Amino acid sequence: MEIIGVTLEELEEIVTGFGEPRYRAQQLMEWIYKKGVADLSAMSNLPIAFQRCLQEAGFSPSVLLVEGAKQATDGTKKYLFRLQDGLDIEGVYIPEERRKTVCFSTQAGCAMGCAFCATGQKGFHRNLTTGEIVDQVLKIGNDRQTRITHAVAMGQGEPLANYDATLKALKLLNADYGLQIAARHLTVSTSGVVPAIYRLAKEETQINLAISLHATNDQLRSELIPLNRTYPLAVLIKASRSYARTTNRRVTLEYIMIEGVNDGEQDLKGLLMLTAGWLCHVNLIPYNSIPDSPYRPSQPRTRRKFLKTLQNHRVAVSIRQERGAEVEAACGQLRRRLNLDEQS
Ligand code: SF4
Structure with missing residues (x-):
């Protein structure tokens, strides 16, 4: 227990x-x-x-075993945790000056099956418990001997498909008697579980919401993120706008840029349309290739063009190229990004 x-x-x-x-x-x-x-x-x-x-009675303050860890030269450290039933999950520590971020998993595996994601290709095992989520942050903070300032649900799994355990974990991370991480420093990244976005908006927390957008038309988004067939772009954007309005928090739209797939003129126009007139921020993420994947990262000049055009239209936008920011950029890219970091 x-x-x-x-x-x-x-x-x-x-x-x-x-x-x-x-x-x-x-x-x-x-x-x-x-x-x-x-x-x-x-x-x-x-x-x-x-x-x-x-x-x-079987009460334990520790529910994870650190099975392995690998540290990049810049301080990013990836942890492999063993759950008590033998499954593995990953968490990542990302130090950036005064900001110490943990990117944690919410499920063992993932049922969403996103086309660009290594975890999604391997299927779903089970939801993590609240303790298994919190213990990732605790173990990493203890190992690094530092106070964790930010935590993001962007590791393995779809956090909003494990809503109750994830939300309770975030409350414990935020609590005075817990890790005292400010709610504004906590982020949930979702592939687009629309009913849960509305539910989260009503929780009266200051938690940040990030949406894995990655495409601006339903045909492509359904190819990349099968959940789009259930909650297409129009309803996802409506829910995201509602979240921003209700919470007064800026919603991040994650956009992994894949060459020849979602980085053309029409995609840029689509981004301009989807972002017009509401409190959002576009995070352009270079795709990190995974073996056997047909996808390649967009050219740097294409990323710069997206950046400039969005900026010219007064859309809040950034390109996340720094190592730490890359890691926290979107679920499913976590494992690959870290492998890339380790090689660098
Ligand atoms: S990208 Fe995220 S939601 Fe999609 S399959 Fe991977 S872990 Fe699941």
């Missing part, structure tokens, strides 16, 4: 169930989140008998 995937109130219920006073829950939270201690027997202000009770 998890004690890192629960709220303070839930933990209070657990500890009082063992006949302990409520404040034990706060003590446990401090050990886990503030001191980075994942070993119950090292929590010196907890009675030894209580530590044993928790252990014997």
Whole structure:
């Protein structure tokens, strides 16, 4: 059982169930989140008998094993985590000056089957629990001996297809008794689960929303992101605009640029149309090739042309080429980007 995937109130219920006073829950939270201690027997202000009770009942502050890690020369570090049922997931640490970001997974595998994504090609295993999501951030922060300032749900999986566990994890990352990451520094990236976008807008959080757009017409987007057949562009953009309006938060539109696929004149015109008149930001991402993929990255001059044209039309836009930003740019590109980084 998890004690890192629960709220303070839930933990209070657990500890009082063992006949302990409520404040034990706060003590446990401090050990886990503030001191980075994942070993119950090292929590010196907890009675030894209580530590044993928790252990014997199977409550653990740690639900992931770090199976491996690989660090790029610029400090980016990719972690391979082993879940208790033997499945693997990935998380990534991205240091950028004062910003320390963790990109975390929300599912083991993914059912969305996006054409450009290595994870999507391998299918879906299961949703992660809240504790498995939070523990990625904890383990990485503890390993790096640093305070994590930003966290993004852009690793393996579609976060909004695991809505409850993801949202609860984000609340724990944000909580005073948790990791105290500002809500404005938390981001959910989705391939476009429209009902969940409306639901998220009503949560009254300041969480950022990023949409994996990647195409400006339904035919191409359905080829790249099969979910588009269920929630086509018109309804996705309507939901995104609604999110921006309701939350007053700028929505990021991720656009992986693939040569000859989505980087032509019509695509640029489509981007201008889809972004007109609302609070959004376009993030142009160079595609990172994966083996056996027919796709290639757009030419740098094409990316620059997209950038300039969007800027000229007063659309907020950036090209994410720096290593860290690339990693956090969009789910499904994570593994490949890191491999690329490691080679550089
Ligand atoms: S890109 Fe994201 S949503 Fe699409 S298959 Fe990959 S992990 Fe899933």
